[in-house]
Amino acid sequence: MTVLAVLFVVAVLIFVIEMLRREKIREKYAVLWIVIGLATLILAVFPDLLIWAAHVVGVQIPSNLLFAIALILLMGVTLHLSREVSASEDEIRALAEEVAILRADLRDIQDQLPKDPESRPIR
Amino acid sequence: MTAGIRAKTLVIMPAWNESESVGSTVREVLAYAPPCDVLVVDDGSTDGTARIAAEAGARVIRLPFNMGVGGAMRTGFKYALLHGYDQAIQVDADGQHDPREIKRVLEGLSDADIVIGSRFEDRAEYEVKGPRKWAMIVLGGVLSKISGTRLTDVTSGFRAANRRAIRQYVAHYPAEYLGDTIDSLVVAVRSGCKVVQVPVNMRPRQGGTPSHHPLKAAVYLVRSGLALVFALTRKKSSPVGD
Numbered sequence: 001m002t003v004l005a006v007l008f009v010v011a012v013l014i015f016v017i018e019m020l021r022r023e024k025i026r027e028k029y030a031v032l033w034i035v036i037g038l039a040t041l042i043l044a045v046f047p048d049l050l051i052w053a054a055h056v057v058g059v060q061i062p063s064n065l066l067f068a069i070a071l072i073l074l075m076g077v078t079l080h081l082s083r084e085v086s087a088s089e090d091e092i093r094a095l096a097e098e099v100a101i102l103r104a105d106l107r108d109i110q111d112q113l114p115k116d117p118e119s120r121p122i123r
Numbered sequence: 124m125t126a127g128i129r130a131k132t133l134v135i136m137p138a139w140n141e142s143e144s145v146g147s148t149v150r151e152v153l154a155y156a157p158p159c160d161v162l163v164v165d166d167g168s169t170d171g172t173a174r175i176a177a178e179a180g181a182r183v184i185r186l187p188f189n190m191g192v193g194g195a196m197r198t199g200f201k202y203a204l205l206h207g208y209d210q211a212i213q214v215d216a217d218g219q220h221d222p223r224e225i226k227r228v229l230e231g232l233s234d235a236d237i238v239i240g241s242r243f244e245d246r247a248e249y250e251v252k253g254p255r256k257w258a259m260i261v262l263g264g265v266l267s268k269i270s271g272t273r274l275t276d277v278t279s280g281f282r283a284a285n286r287r288a289i290r291q292y293v294a295h296y297p298a299e300y301l302g303d304t305i306d307s308l309v310v311a312v313r314s315g316c317k318v319v320q321v322p323v324n325m326r327p328r329q330g331g332t333p334s335h336h337p338l339k340a341a342v343y344l345v346r347s348g349l350a351l352v353f354a355l356t357r358k359k360s361s362p363v364g365d
């Protein structure tokens with residue numbers, strides 16, 4: 001069981017790092033996953049850590065502590081993504097506004113150019 | 124097209140699938156308003172709004188996708204700022220804002236930065252009921268208090284801005300719900316813009332249908348309350364430079 005868990009975590013880590021290397025994922029998102037992956041790896045190698053931690057925090061069933069931590073982490077990741085998506089949307093909107101204004105200005109300038117189609121930029 | 128000779132006033136008309144009414148509204152503005160340029164911001168329409176507006180004599184900006192009134196208006200204000208207009212006024216494309224009243228709203232700018240053209244309070248045909256009415260009363264009350272002047276129709280889109288207010292709007296004009304009316308106004312007032320209200324005659328819409336569903340009205344109440352609370356907790360914003 002431990003071997004399987006370790007293999008799985010290592011595979012995920014390799015996948016994330018490979019995406020990072022190929023620039024498929026930005027560093028600021030990858031860091032979170034790498035940290036989560038490493039923490040999971042440590043827990044997979046030393047399962048006693050979880051039992052000890054559950055005892056310290058006062059959780060009776062260690063796996064419940066694991067579930068709680070997983071939920072909190074995943075919530076954090078999704079909140080982070082919502083925030084980033086909103087920021088991206090704002091940037092897209094600002095760009096769309098700029099492009100729309102530029103297109104209107106370009107049309108005005110084209111209308112002042114000579115009517116000879118050969119000498120006009122592409123519409 | 125009036126490129127070259129530039130009037131000082133820009134009429135900004137956000138339009139989303141308003142092909143029924145945009146043409147006549149643009150023509151009316153050009154006929155009855157003081158000398159001005161009309162800018163129709165086509166908010167991702169799928170009908171002939173842009174073409175009809177241009178034929179009627181408006182300058183047209185076409186947004187690549189629908190961004191809501193807030194996005195369309197911010198684009199208009201950016202355009203006004205970039206092209207050196209001294210004042211801008213928002214007029215709805217559905218014909219609700221009477222172009223004959225534009226002059227009166229613009230005149231309010233002589234002693235304010237923002238002028239809101241509001242419905243006459245005694246006109247029975249604009250009676251609103253239930254949650255929508257409560258929302259309007261609360262919004263009007265709070266905004267009157269922070270602006271130091273009596274405002275009754277704060278969600279009216281018939282409003283004019285001078286150069287200072289245009290710069291303020293370009294800096295803060297959120298695309299969120301009611302961002303174009305409540306949020307932008309609250310932040311503008313807190314940033315030092317002076318607001319006045321001018322009573323104007325409103326007309327029934329020429330196209331489109333208003334919604335009066337009670338559930339929608341309740342949702343409106345909650346969302347407008349949230350928008351107000353958020354706006355009130357925002358920091359001042361400094362207007363962008365010329």
